Amino acid sequence: MNDSTTPEGQAIRVSVCLAAYKGSRYIEEQIDSILRDLGPNDELVVVDDASPDDTAAVVKRITDPRIRFVASSVNKGYVRTFEQAVGLSRGEFIMLSDQDDVWIPGRVELMLTALEDHKVVAGNFDVLGGGPRPWIPRLRASDSTRHLANLFAILIGYRAYYGCAMGIRRDALSYFVPIPGYVHESHDLWLAICGNVAQSIRHLDDSIILRRLHDENQTPAGWRSLSRIVKARFMILRLVFEAVRRVRGADRALAA
Known part of the structure; x- marks a missing residue:
């Protein structure tokens, strides 16, 4: 066994990275849905962001060798917690997960098929228990190659990507991590x-996924103030330039 293999010596295929914080109410149901969709050579990396409740105890009660649990001693926020989980991952394909949703069976294989010839994949969600979705349109496969239009839509707030429905290949992680230090939310938009x-x-x-909408969701459900909207637009522009720098650097390194 080494850092990228199971105890049986098999290469780890999928790493699911889950950031947890005060998630004791829903996290067990989420983990159960994830484990049902994973194979024997996959892993679930759970990083608890110094939860004051019994989130850690709930996770530790789940006896499955594919779970790797890490408890942080200091609260860092969900972006840095996801970054830590991704840094601990060992699989060839990395998928992000929130703590309070429910995975739809077949998610892993759908994402793996997409990641065979794409570096990043993003899917849609339905609302757990039914009910209306946010007003932003669903992602469409036909828009996958409209990269400039997608970037513009992200900038104006018309294209939503949700980290809980996204994945990335390990050979593209140098684009995504380290997440820029000024990013304190919207790590999913950065990945997109x-x-x-x-x-x-x-x-x-x-x-x-079936997304659970409740008062403690990290993604805001309502409208933001104008100042926060403007600040977020500037951050997105900054991220576009940073992504260009990283992608070009990776391409030059590959060509060298």
């Missing part, structure tokens, strides 16, 4: 920007 700048992102028409 990387995929579009690299011209290697696949949208799935399918819904691949």
